[in-house]
Amino acid sequence: MSANSQQPLVNARLQALRWLTAVIKDGRSVNELLARDSVSQINIDQPAFAKQLLFGSLRFYHEIKAILDQLLQKPLKLKDTDVWTILLIGIYQLRYLSVPDHAALSECVELTRKIKKPWASGLVNATLRNFQRQQSDIEKKLQKAKTYQYSHPNWIINQLSEDWGEEQAGQILQQNNQQAPMTIRVNSLHCNRKDYQQQLLENDLESKEHPLATDGLVLEQACDVFQLPNFESGHVTVQDAAAQLTVELLDLQPGQRVLDGCAAPGGKTTHILQREPSVTLTSVEMSENRLARIDQTLERFGFSSNLKCADIVDVEAWWDGQYFDRILIDVPCSATGVIRRNPDIKIHRKKTDIANLVELQEKILERMWQLLKPGGRLVYATCSVLKRENELQIKRFMQKHTSEAYQLAPLEDYKLNDSASIGQQIFPGEYQMDGFYLCALVKPV
8 A cells, every 4th residue: 555545535625715715815726736736746636626616716816706705794804814715716616616505504504613613613604605695796886897808917908909909918817717628749869749649549538739849749638747658768748739839939950059048947948959960958947946847858759858946037156158049938917818728816916026028038038138148049048928027128129130030930931920020929828829929039140
């Protein structure tokens, strides 16, 4: 019997409650929590249901918060965030899941005892029952409130409307509340895409070829990565199609010196080496933990890269003085294009963060441009849908530097959108991709 099987089972709702409280009260990220608990092998009785409660409650957090503001006579204290989170889970189940109402209510009341706050059982029971009775009236009262309507903070709604107009902003916000597909990248050094599709079918996993990402397959149903054939031997990895396109834009050639800046978690690093194994690749990442993840990913693929644990802007700390033919910088950003996968962004990201991010992006772009050979190509990428981080950032840069900007060739035959005059802005959901911005800049000879 394994050590994991000897551990007591954790109730799915209780585990979801713990995760959500850590996100809401302590500012923890979902990815961090799931990675930590995966390593510690917490034994959850219904892991898929626990994650459904976690992601669903975060996806509709702002909508449900608006409802709870109508139901609660006064806000709960910070120390009772866990009680508030029980109500969040309860209303999510009543609104969105096929769980019988009586089960949702009774299990939420039971959670108050599990967290040793039996005094809250009456509050939870009364609040959820009041929601059942008043649901129609509350929904009617809130229907014109945009935070409720789109389940996003007001600053994101307003910024997207300013950038793209209300109609396009509404489409982005609606897409952000959908579950993103699971997209994988086939390692073409081992097998081609069609052959791997057949391997998936033999494991009862159906997929479709992505029309833009030449190595990409979109699964009909998400699965555990270890269900993917030959995952551990580096035949495949999980990576959104938009992220895969960044390497296409690099236009790699044999023997080039390539820099992968802000490199974690390593998807683009391995894609560069997959596409052109003869390049000399340097990968820079500031976080030791995230750098370790790159190393693990490289090991799984059987690749090697010159890994540097350093602040990309602090060039003197890691650069050997030799210029690069190609530079990829997937810069820190608001992550407003990947809210489908990371709904906690809607809670954690603040309007005041954007100016600092834009300043950091500009600094990275300026420093990396200095390391690029004449005639070399730099690809600037973000997982953002905000103009300040994307098109406007590049326009500012080009006003200061002579360069040529390139669209991504594989996109020319597809009508994604014509919103960006420089580079390519991808909106969430387009061709089943995440929101992303891509631009290649070529340095004059």
